[in-house]
Amino acid sequence: MENSQPLPEEAVLEELQRLRSSIDNLDAALVHLLAERFKCTQEVGRLKAEHRLPPADPEREARQIRRLRGLAEESKLDPVFAERFLNFIIAEVVRHHELIASSMSESRARN
Numbered sequence: 660m661e662n663s664q665p666l667p668e669e670a671v672l673e674e675l676q677r678l679r680s681s682i683d684n685l686d687a688a689l690v691h692l693l694a695e696r697f698k699c700t701q702e703v704g705r706l707k708a709e710h711r712l713p714p715a716d717p718e719r720e721a722r723q724i725r726r727l728r729g730l731a732e733e734s735k736l737d738p739v740f741a742e743r744f745l746n747f748i749i750a751e752v753v754r755h756h757e758l759i760a761s762s763m764s765e766s767r768a769r770n
């Protein structure tokens with residue numbers, strides 16, 4: 660900020676520490692949320708494999724992206740970033756679904 664007085668060094672460090680402590684809490688929340696999301700998607704993967712449904716559902720993905728972009732805009736988050744982030748997660752989920760499907764089809768072939 661151009662017109663503000665420089666903060667004394669100790670106060671700067673305290674402010675940095677305060678912000679980093681919030682960032683650490685938020686990062687922990689993100690990890691917990693992602694872990695819960697992956698628990699759900701693993702169940703979806705098993706259900707899809709059991710019923711021989713395709714791992715990816717592009718129409719569902721298009722709806723999710725549209726919805727998330729809208730939420731991002733409302734929250735002043737870059738919608739391009741939100742879309743990339745969701746695509747990154749979904750790509751990993753689809754990879755898990757494919758692994759579940761191939762291990763299920765191998766075990767079907769053995770029995």
Ligand SMILES: O=C(O)C(=O)C[C@]1(C(=O)O)C=C[C@@H](O)C=C1
Nearest residue numbers: 700703715716717719720749752
């Ligand atoms: O909803 C599904 O069908 C899922 O498999 C979950 C999920 C997701 O991670 O949200 C992953 C892959 C699909 O292409 C769509 C969505």
